[in-house]
Amino acid sequence: MKIPFPSLTFFQALQALMRQDEARFRRLGFVDTTFGIRIVTTDRAWQYLLTFEVFECREVREVSTFDLTAIDFVLQGDLAAWVEMLDNIRQHGGADVSHSLNTLTHFGERLTLLYDDPDNRDKFFRFQESIQEFFDLASALDVELPMSTAAGAVVTT
Amino acid sequence: MAYLSTIDFFTDRNFLDRWQRTLRGELDLGWLHAKTEKLAATPENPRRGLTFRDLDQGAYGFTALPEVVRQNRSLAPRGAELPEGLPDLQPAVSHKSEVWAYNTEGYYEEAMTRQWNATLDVPWHELAKYELPDDISRAYAQLLTFLTEVEMIATDVPAQWLGRLNNEFTEVKNFMATQVMDEARHSEVFRKRALTTGYGLMKASPQNEWSLKLIRDSDSFAEMSLALHLVGEGFVLTLFRFSEYISPTELDKKIFRLVMQDEARHVGYGVQHLKWVMRHFPEKREVIHQHLDEVENMVFGGGYAVEVTEPFIILAGKGTKKENIEHGTRITALFQMKQIEEYFERLDKCGLQERRQRSKLHNALELTRASLQEAGVIP
Amino acid sequence: MAFYLEKDYFEDLELFHLTERVMSGDLTLHWYEAKTERVRVAPRQPARGLTYEDCNVGSYSYDRLPDLIRTNYSMAPRGAELWGKLPDLGYTVNRKSDVWADNVAVLYEEAKTRRWAPAVDLPWETLARAPLPEILEAAMAQLCTFLQECATAALGITSHWVYAINQEFLELKSYLSAQILDHARHVEAFRKRALAGGQGLKRASVCAEQALKELLSADTYPTSSVAGNVLLGSFLLELYRYMAAIAPSPLDLRLFRLAMQDAARMVAYGTGNVRYHLRHHPQRASFLHDYLDTTEHCLLGLAGSPECLEPLILLSGGGSEASQVQRGSRAVAHFLRQTIADYLERCEHAGLSGRSTRSQLPQYLQRLGV
Ligand SMILES: [Fe+2]
Ligand SMILES: [Fe+2]
Numbered sequence: 001m002k003i004p005f006p007s008l009t010f011f012q013a014l015q016a017l018m019r020q021d022e023a024r025f026r027r028l029g030f031v032d033t034t035f036g037i038r039i040v041t042t043d044r045a046w047q048y049l050l051t052f053e054v055f056e057c058r059e060v061r062e063v064s065t066f067d068l069t070a071i072d073f074v075l076q077g078d079l080a081a082w083v084e085m086l087d088n089i090r091q092h093g094g095a096d097v098s099h100s101l102n103t104l105t106h107f108g109e110r111l112t113l114l115y116d117d118p119d120n121r122d123k124f125f126r127f128q129e130s131i132q133e134f135f136d137l138a139s140a141l142d143v144e145l146p147m148s149t150a151a152g153a154v155v156t157t
Numbered sequence: 158m159a160y161l162s163t164i165d166f167f168t169d170r171n172f173l174d175r176w177q178r179t180l181r182g183e184l185d186l187g188w189l190h191a192k193t194e195k196l197a198a199t200p201e202n203p204r205r206g207l208t209f210r211d212l213d214q215g216a217y218g219f220t221a222l223p224e225v226v227r228q229n230r231s232l233a234p235r236g237a238e239l240p241e242g243l244p245d246l247q248p249a250v251s252h253k254s255e256v257w258a259y260n261t262e263g264y265y266e267e268a269m270t271r272q273w274n275a276t277l278d279v280p281w282h283e284l285a286k287y288e289l290p291d292d293i294s295r296a297y298a299q300l301l302t303f304l305t306e307v308e309m310i311a312t313d314v315p316a317q318w319l320g321r322l323n324n325e326f327t328e329v330k331n332f333m334a335t336q337v338m339d340e341a342r343h344s345e346v347f348r349k350r351a352l353t354t355g356y357g358l359m360k361a362s363p364q365n366e367w368s369l370k371l372i373r374d375s376d377s378f379a380e381m382s383l384a385l386h387l388v389g390e391g392f393v394l395t396l397f398r399f400s401e402y403i404s405p406t407e408l409d410k411k412i413f414r415l416v417m418q419d420e421a422r423h424v425g426y427g428v429q430h431l432k433w434v435m436r437h438f439p440e441k442r443e444v445i446h447q448h449l450d451e452v453e454n455m456v457f458g459g460g461y462a463v464e465v466t467e468p469f470i471i472l473a474g475k476g477t478k479k480e481n482i483e484h485g486t487r488i489t490a491l492f493q494m495k496q497i498e499e500y501f502e503r504l505d506k507c508g509l510q511e512r513r514q515r516s517k518l519h520n521a522l523e524l525t526r527a528s529l530q531e532a533g534v535i536p
Numbered sequence: 537m538a539f540y541l542e543k544d545y546f547e548d549l550e551l552f553h554l555t556e557r558v559m560s561g562d563l564t565l566h567w568y569e570a571k572t573e574r575v576r577v578a579p580r581q582p583a584r585g586l587t588y589e590d591c592n593v594g595s596y597s598y599d600r601l602p603d604l605i606r607t608n609y610s611m612a613p614r615g616a617e618l619w620g621k622l623p624d625l626g627y628t629v630n631r632k633s634d635v636w637a638d639n640v641a642v643l644y645e646e647a648k649t650r651r652w653a654p655a656v657d658l659p660w661e662t663l664a665r666a667p668l669p670e671i672l673e674a675a676m677a678q679l680c681t682f683l684q685e686c687a688t689a690a691l692g693i694t695s696h697w698v699y700a701i702n703q704e705f706l707e708l709k710s711y712l713s714a715q716i717l718d719h720a721r722h723v724e725a726f727r728k729r730a731l732a733g734g735q736g737l738k739r740a741s742v743c744a745e746q747a748l749k750e751l752l753s754a755d756t757y758p759t760s761s762v763a764g765n766v767l768l769g770s771f772l773l774e775l776y777r778y779m780a781a782i783a784p785s786p787l788d789l790r791l792f793r794l795a796m797q798d799a800a801r802m803v804a805y806g807t808g809n810v811r812y813h814l815r816h817h818p819q820r821a822s823f824l825h826d827y828l829d830t831t832e833h834c835l836l837g838l839a840g841s842p843e844c845l846e847p848l849i850l851l852s853g854g855g856s857e858a859s860q861v862q863r864g865s866r867a868v869a870h871f872l873r874q875t876i877a878d879y880l881e882r883c884e885h886a887g888l889s890g891r892s893t894r895s896q897l898p899q900y901l902q903r904l905g906v
Contacts, residue, residue, distance in 0.1 A: 159754055160749050161830075162747055162833070162834065163746050164837065165833055166743070166747070166837045167832075167836065176904055179845055180868070180869060182861045184846050185842055185846065186846060187842070188678050188738045188843055188847070189674055189678075189738075191678075191738040193737050193738060193739075196731050196734070196736040197733060198728075198732050199660070199732070203660075203661055206653075206657075207654070207658075209724070209728075212727065217737070231740065232688045232692075232740070233681075233685060233745070234688070234727060234737055237681050237738065238738065238740060239740055242742040243740055243742055244745050244746055244748075266655055269721070272651050272653075272717075275648075278585075279586070281578070281582075282579055302616050306611050306612055310611060312709065314699070316716060317699035319695050320691075327727070334717050334720030335720070337695070338714060340713075341709065341710040341713035341714070344710070345710055348591065348613060348706070349586050349591055352575055352576075353577055355574060356570075356572075357572050358616040359616065360567040360616060360617045361619065361620075361622065363610075363620035363622050366611060366622050366623050366625075367541060368541075369623075369625065370625055373625055374626075376538040451540060454541055458541060458548075460551050460554065460555045461551055463554065463563070464567040467564065467565060468567075470558075471563075479561070482561045482563065483561055486558075490559060517546040520546075521546065
């Protein structure tokens with residue numbers, strides 16, 4: 001069954017895969033952070049809140065706003081950037097050199113990190129490998145990505 | 158001559174007599190009635206297991222630690238009964254605020270579960286499939302030489318200090334122990350990667366060595382922590398992120414993601430320590446500023462280390478042609494500004510907002526920003 | 537001690553011009569032709585990953601290190617080109633044969649792959665489900681109080697030297713770093729074990745701490761290593777083995793088995809170090825013998841301290857009834873014999889020949905009636 005992106009189902013599927021792959025994530029260590037995912041187009045936004053605890057993703061839910069003082073950070077980007085990243089993950093079985101989360105966020109060119117306290121923002125780095133491998137799990141999913149147009153915009157179905 | 162036990166166990170008659178009595182079944186059992194608290198700590202979250210935070214209760218807890226440790230200067234664990242005659246370990250630091258940080262115990266547990274292995278967790282066998290252009294390999298080997306050079310300082314320094322802290326500061330000492338191991342692993346992974354480039358190690362970086370000496374020879378733990386955890390490692394954290402950004406292969410990306418995780422913990426400790434000091438000892442503000450003046454001078458002097466800047470330019474520009482270098486210098490300039498900006502951001506959150514006005518480094522940042530704007534590099 | 541950089545770089549015109557030059561794209565590339573050996577190492581055995589042994593090549597190798605390091609007091613990595621003005625970072629241990637052991641690189645790799653975390657690798661829930669009888673739990677709490685003192689001393693010994701050892705001995709310092717983490721883990725594990733059982737900590741030990749402080753303050757690396765890794769290490773290894781054998785609960789079994797592995801590495805390094813040291817300086821055997829003649833009494837201070845001995849008897853006998861104490865005493869007497877025999881055997885095997893006849897420990901056991 002195809003899993004649409006963006007959707008809550010998509011993140012739930014990653015959550016389930018992470019649970020199945022417990023040994024791998026246990027090996028990477030505690031991951032304690034709550035952060036937001038914000039996917040935007042010119043006319044709308046999707047927002048999800050992901051809570052990681054101990055070795056697993058404890059909760060994913062869709063939210064209408066983020067309170068940056070209550071969570072660690074938000075990863076924000078155009079739908080096109082997210083789609084390109086997921087497409088890349090699917091092709092390579094994991095993000096390649098141009099599509100790792102740190103690369104996409106480093107100068108905020110494709111994805112941006114929003115935060116209130118830099119110390120909480122630093123959790124993005126403290127748990128970097130776990131978060132990267134969490135997204136890399138998407139390579140095992142049959143994701144239905146919105147079509148990209150030549151101009152880089154995307155069309156959701 | 159080294160210390161000698163106050164009791165010579167070979168010749169002490171009482172010691173022998175008592176031991177003989179014990180083996181005959183005449184136990185003294187004085188310890189059974191030790192006047193200590195009873196405690197049956199349980200994991201707050203069974204999946205996380207039993208953590209130091211779960212033990213933070215009563216006299217055993219770190220919350221109850223007084224600012225000045227007056228009673229215990231021995232090897233006795235915090236909360237144990239202290240009989241007459243325990244040795245004095247001559248701890249150099251017995252003030253809690255000198256060493257404490259919010260969440261020290263959390264950083265420790267995180268570090269224990271997030272240890273990784275440079276030998277096995279990097280897919281070294283995959284290197285065979287990459288062939289990098291000569292100028293990239295060479296620049297990368299030089300960068301790796303610098304990285305392996307600076308990492309070991311952060312092994313030596315916490316090792317030195319952890320042995321000098323009062324043993325009541327268990328959680329801090331244990332956190333320092335994880336840092337010792339983290340940094341040994343960093344030195345290892347960068348050295349190994351350098352030796353796989355086809356170049357090996359290249360040139361040492363004298364200017365950076367002098368910076369290391371400033372950190373190594375700090376007068377106090379507090380000064381050391383500012384120089385190492387907050388400033389030094391703060392800059393290194395941004396540098397690792399940048400290195401991930403410009404990494405030539407997936408394997409290198411993974412290396413930098415892994416070292417980044419460790420570094421962010423060390424910086425986290427540094428930030429939370431400074432926050433702790435500012436909250437509990439606001440009168441230290443001026444001393445901190447004075448020391449930051451020295452440390453910022455160290456950071457700025459790093460400009461002499463062109464054997465580090467130049468590889469960055471080449472790696473960021475992806476080559477040595479004119480257009481590569483142009484592109485590379487632009488990105489490297491942005492990276493350097495980012496390092497400094499993130500540092501001031503951290504200080505803001507620690508309550509040192511006025512640092513920007515007083516800092517020569519901040520002034521330098523503003524001048525750089527203005528000249529980059531003038532050159533049209535940044536808006 | 538404090539060191540401050542020699543100039544105010546913010547006022548340094550030379551630096552200003554250099555930075556301006558480089559950032560305008562005119563690179564110096566002074567490092568481009570580094571005078572170093574070109575190598576490309578690869579894992580010899582892919583399943584083992586890329587080990588330090590794989591990197592033991594040419595000018596980068598540890599085998600080719602001279603015994604005395606005179607040329608590098610900085611952190612410049614072994615094999616890199618040294619140039620310009622490098623600082624003296626103050627290393628005071630600069631002789632390879634003082635610190636090295638043939639198994640250093642192997643032990644480092646082993647330590648990393650055998651890592652464990654007390655919070656998540658011990659079955660804490662089992663203790664709450666099936667608590668020990670009160671007297672045994674109290675004995676365990678006392679033993680764990682004592683073991684924290686031992687682990688804290690071991691941590692102090694290793695961390696004290698890392699700072700002083702020349703950076704050229706990278707693999708050795710890496711191993712010692714792993715050992716520091718091992719010791720810290722033991723402090724943690726025994727603290728948690730004591731505080732989870734319902735009894736809390738018990739009494740610190742004057743005898744043990746006096747002995748530990750003496751071991752902790754050995755004033756040269758070879759003596760410190762024989763004191764910390766061989767003497768204290770042997771004692772702890774034997775004690776963990778013994779406790780694993782008589783463990784009163786599944787949690788304790790696992791705890792002592794895991795601690796035993798770590799202690800076994802410590803002893804392996806210690807004996808390897810003595811062996812290497814004496815192979816290069818056979819005449820120093822008498823110096824180490826002299827040191828041990830004075831210091832071996834510390835082993836008695838540890839084993840015979842009431843805070844170690846008495847709980848061990850109760851745990852061995854299964855309680856405090858007279859018959860249990862009798863049985864426990866017999867078992868502990870056996871443990872003492874074994875501990876001293878194994879320690880002396882290790883000394884002999886490491887090259888301290890004649891130690892078993894020279895040592896006063898066996899006679900002391902006789903006086904004890906063991
Ligand atoms: Fe590091
Ligand atoms: Fe670090």
